[in-house]
Structures are given as C-alpha cells and as structure tokens.
Amino acid sequence: SYELTQPPSVSVSPGQTASITCSGDKLGDKYVCWYQQKPGQSPVLVIYEDRKRPSGIPERFSGSNSGNTATLTISGTQAMDEADYYCQAWDSSVWVFGGGTKLTVL
Amino acid sequence: EVQLVESGGGLVQPGGSLRLSCAASGFTFSDYRMNWVRQAPGKGLEWVSYISSGSESVYYADSVKGRFTISRDNAKNSLFLQMNSLRDEDTAVYFCARETRILTSDAFDIWGQGTVVTVSS
Numbered sequence: 566s567y568e569l570t571q572p573p574s575v576s577v578s579p580g581q582t583a584s585i586t587c588s589g590d591k592l593g594d595k596y597v598c599w600y601q602q603k604p605g606q607s608p609v610l611v612i613y614e615d616r617k618r619p620s621g622i623p624e625r626f627s628g629s630n631s632g633n634t635a636t637l638t639i640s641g642t643q644a645m646d647e648a649d650y651y652c653q654a655w656d657s658s659v660w661v662f663g664g665g666t667k668l669t670v671l
Numbered sequence: 672e673v674q675l676v677e678s679g680g681g682l683v684q685p686g687g688s689l690r691l692s693c694a695a696s697g698f699t700f701s702d703y704r705m706n707w708v709r710q711a712p713g714k715g716l717e718w719v720s721y722i723s724s725g726s727e728s729v730y731y732a733d734s735v736k737g738r739f740t741i742s743r744d745n746a747k748n749s750l751f752l753q754m755n756s757l758r759d760e761d762t763a764v765y766f767c768a769r770e771t772r773i774l775t776s777d778a779f780d781i782w783g784q785g786t787v788v789t790v791s792s
Contacts, residue, residue, distance in 0.1 A: 566733065596775075596776035596777075598776075598778045598779070600716070600779070602716075607766060607782040607783065607784055607785060608708075608716065608766075608768075608779070608782055609782075610778050610779060610780050613773050613776060613778035613780075614773065614774055614775065614776040614778075617773070617774070619773075619778075619780065649715075651715060651716050653718075653778075653779070655777065658721075658730045659718070659730060659732065660706065660718035660721065661718065662708075662715060662716040662717065662718060663715075664715050665715035665716065
C-alpha cells in the first residue's frame with residue numbers, strides 16, 4: 566500500500582520560513598493536499614493541487630511537489646501557525662494521509 | 672452556512688456495532704463525494720471510506736474493509752457509516768469530510784466537528 570512520510574516535528578522561529586516535507590514513491594506524479602489541524606479542532610485545507618491556496622488561506626502558505634517529495638512552506642511564520650500539518654494524496658482508489666508534522670513556533 | 676454535523680458516537684464493547692451519521696447543510700449534498708476520516712487519540716489522520724455522489728462507487732481502507740459500510744441518503748442530505756465487529760483500535764474521533772473537485776484535482780474542503788467512538792469493555 567502507498568505510504569506518505571513526514572517528519573514528526575519541525576521547529577521555526579517567528580518570522581522565519583518553515584518547510585515541511587512529505588515523501589512518497591513518485592509523489593510528483595500525484596496531486597498533494599495539505600491540511601492544518603490545531604488542538605481540539607477539525608482539519609482545515611491549506612493547499613490543494615500541490616501549490617494552490619483556498620480562499621481565506623494567507624499568502625504565506627505555499628506548496629511544491631516534484632520527484633518523490635512535496636513541500637509545504639510557510640513564509641514569515643506566525644505564532645498562530647503552530648499546529649499539526651498533514652499531507653494527502655490519492656492512490657489506487659485510496660486516500661492516503663501522511664503521519665503528520667507538529668510545527669512548533671518558538 | 673456550509674456545515675457537516677456528525678452524530679452517533681459513543682461507548683461500545685469490542686465486537687459491537689455502531690452507526691454514525693453526518694448531516695449536511697448549506698450546499699447541494701447530492702453533488703458531492705463524501706468521506707469518513709478518523710483520528711485515534713494522540714495520533715494522525717486516517718482515511719476510512721469514500722462514497723461517490725450517487726453511491727455508485729465506495730472504497731474502504733484495508734483496516735476496516737469487510738467490517739464498515741458507508742452509505743448516503745441524498746434525499747435527506749445525510750451520510751452514514753455502519754461499523755460492525757468493532758475493535759479496540761477503532762477508538763477514534765470520526766470526521767465526515769466533503770470532497771470537492773477544484774480545477775483538476777480533489778480535496779477535502781469541508782470537515783465536520785467529529786464524533787467520538789470508544790471501543791472498550
């Protein structure tokens with residue numbers, strides 16, 4: 566079965582750039598979504614189709630996908646961005662989520 | 672307001688059954704594919720099941736195949752998940768999520784607040 570691998574945690578200082586990776590076999594051939602989940606809340610879509618932002622998502626969120634790795638980048642990270650982030654892709658009639666990355670802003 | 676509201680969670684013994692519901696409002700439910708996603712305590716998101724807009728296609732995660740059944744009633748704007756032969760490892764918050772085709776790809780753009788299922792003796 567298809568697997569997506571994310572680092573368990575990433576730390577970033579306020580105002581700096583955070584990068585969260587998601588790895589999977591030939592992931593660049595698939596579309597990747599990213600979700601943000603804060604404690605006690607439901608997930609929120611922040612990136613779809615590798616790099617596009619839904620309305621209402623700040624411009625500091627961006628994405629890329631090539632080869633075996635997709636990356637979520639948060640520029641000028643703010644304290645409010647501290648959350649868990651999950652990548653997602655579709656493979657062989659199954660939706661697959663990455664294990665999640667806890668972003669700490671400190 | 673576009674909204675999904677889950678219900679039906681609770682405490683059930685191993686081997687038991689439970690039926691989850693998800694009530695949709697604020698959009699044309701019959702136009703959208705729907706999914707169930709769960710999250711065990713302190714763990715990540717796990718996709719559970721998918722159903723197409725007209726129920727023609729359903730898919731399941733291997734972990735629930737043969738035990739869970741997804742269905743929908745478009746006339747009542749409702750999504751369901753029948754869970755049988757429940758195991759301890761099915762303990763989780765269960766979310767329903769709307770799947771939307773945006774441009775050329777799909778994403779879960781609307782999520783419910785979740786309903787808690789606890790499997791324990």
